[in-house]
Amino acid sequence: MKIWLNGGLQDLDTARVSVLDHGLTVGDGIFETVKTVEGRPFALTRHLDRLARSARGLGLPEPDLDEVRAACAAVIDANPMPLGRLRITYTGGLSPLGSDRGDQGQTLVVALGEASRRPDTTAVITVPWTRNERGALTGLKTTSYAENVVALARAHEQGASEALFANTVGQLCEGTGSNVFVVLDGEIHTPPVASGCLAGITRALAVDWTGARETDLPLDVLDRADEVFLTSTLRDVQAVHRVDGRELPGAPGPVTAKAMRIFGERAADDLDP
Numbered sequence: 290m291k292i293w294l295n296g297g298l299q300d301l302d303t304a305r306v307s308v309l310d311h312g313l314t315v316g317d318g319i320f321e322t323v324k325t326v327e328g329r330p331f332a333l334t335r336h337l338d339r340l341a342r343s344a345r346g347l348g349l350p351e352p353d354l355d356e357v358r359a360a361c362a363a364v365i366d367a368n369p370m371p372l373g374r375l376r377i378t379y380t381g382g383l384s385p386l387g388s389d390r391g392d393q394g395q396t397l398v399v400a401l402g403e404a405s406r407r408p409d410t411t412a413v414i415t416v417p418w419t420r421n422e423r424g425a426l427t428g429l430k431t432t433s434y435a436e437n438v439v440a441l442a443r444a445h446e447q448g449a450s451e452a453l454f455a456n457t458v459g460q461l462c463e464g465t466g467s468n469v470f471v472v473l474d475g476e477i478h479t480p481p482v483a484s485g486c487l488a489g490i491t492r493a494l495a496v497d498w499t500g501a502r503e504t505d506l507p508l509d510v511l512d513r514a515d516e517v518f519l520t521s522t523l524r525d526v527q528a529v530h531r532v533d534g535r536e537l538p539g540a541p542g543p544v545t546a547k548a549m550r551i552f553g554e555r556a557a558d559d560l561d562p
């Protein structure tokens with residue numbers, strides 16, 4: 290495998306980042322995951338725009354997006370595969386131990402791994418921990434991901450592929466790495482960004498392409514929704530057939546199935562919407 294590290298392609302076995310990199314010591318970094326299909330990235334411009342927004346929100350110097358785009362192209366060309374997970378990581382770089390940043394510049398890593406098509410349906414659980422809709426990192430895609438690791442491990446223990454969070458006021462928010470949609474009386478709803486959820490790239494496209502409404506929703510909407518589905522870079526639109534102990538028979542339901550079809554068709558028509 291060839292990866293991009295701070296200015297050029299390197300072999301995976303020889304690429305090295307300092308053990309004092311701020312992304313490692315305190316999680317001071319941001320990232321994007323981009324789907325690649327037959328050597329072409331999907332929605333790369335939207336992902337790079339969000340990378341820049343996350344950098345501003347974290348107080349990092351904005352990355353050179355032309356360099357990032359060139360790095361993505363080089364990594365994709367060097368690692369041909371039918372379906373891939375392109376990971377862009379940008380950190381505070383070499384820094385002293387502690388929360389203060391150093392002055393040695395930032396670290397940029399771009400890597401690509403193989404991915405497989407997700408199943409059409411999946412199971413999810415809810416977890417007792419909350420998203421803080423008023424936190425300093427709210428809405429930023431940062432490498433401070435440990436609470437997602439813990440929640441996802443809980444999901445896997447219960448035979449699910451995703452865990453869903455409420456926010457601090459009991460509203461439905463998001464998954465560890467996905468946005469959540471519910472169908473009520475034939476209408477599609479998803480929590481607004483103000484709920485504390487990440488402004489997902491696939492989420493935004495699904496809202497635009499399906500006419501979904503952004504609605505404040507209590508967590509217990511999952512107990513009565515007619516259909517539930519998730520969106521994310523590698524899931525695209527994925528139906529949910531079980532929430533905790535509640536089965537949703539026939540998933541994907543008709544509204545979700547239509548959303549899946551629309552997303553697939555629109556995404557195939559334009560790889561950088």
